Amino acid sequence: MSGAAGFVIFWLAARLASPVAAEEKAVSPNGSEKGWAANCVKEKSDESAAFSACVGKVTEACLGLEDAPKEIKPSDKNGHPRSCAAVEAKIWDDYLNRWYGDAAKIVPAEAKEKLRDAQRAWIAYRAARCDVESALHPFPLGEDNRADCLMRETARRALQLRAIATDMY
Secondary structure (H helix, E strand, C coil): CCHHHHHHHHHHHHHHHCHHHHHHCCCCCCHHHHHHHHHHHHHCCCHHHHHHHHCCHHHHHHHCCCCCCCCCCCCCCCCCHHHHHHHHHHHHHHHHHHHHHHHHHHCCHHHHHHHHHHHHHHHHHHHHHHHHHHHCCCCCHHHHHHHHHHHHHHHHHHHHHHHHHCCCC
């Protein structure tokens, strides 16, 4: 095998193994997925109840699991765990950004910097936590676990920020 061919195979294998490859191929959430999540979150004002009732359901629908809410019409038709979790992660990431902005507007001035620092620390924590999930199993299961972890941790933080933004503390 020539050096160029070997490099291409190495590069392709590295790209397919990276979590970024799954994110790049992620399908954007559709109106059904976004609408269902919005209604679920609206109905559950308590952080814990919202996490239990709402998180993972878009992924479950995408995977075609029997217990998934029937109202969700998945945008991703391949039903692969990494791409399904990435679609739902996008929904939670949008909420996270919105609720972070809302929280930053209402916290006292002395808390704004602390909120920003906490968010930066959380980003590092999420990356490390999900790296552990990936390392526990060989590829591809490890990357499926990482994608699910990223989705769930993003959802958890988004709901925490919603509690701050809506002064639930």
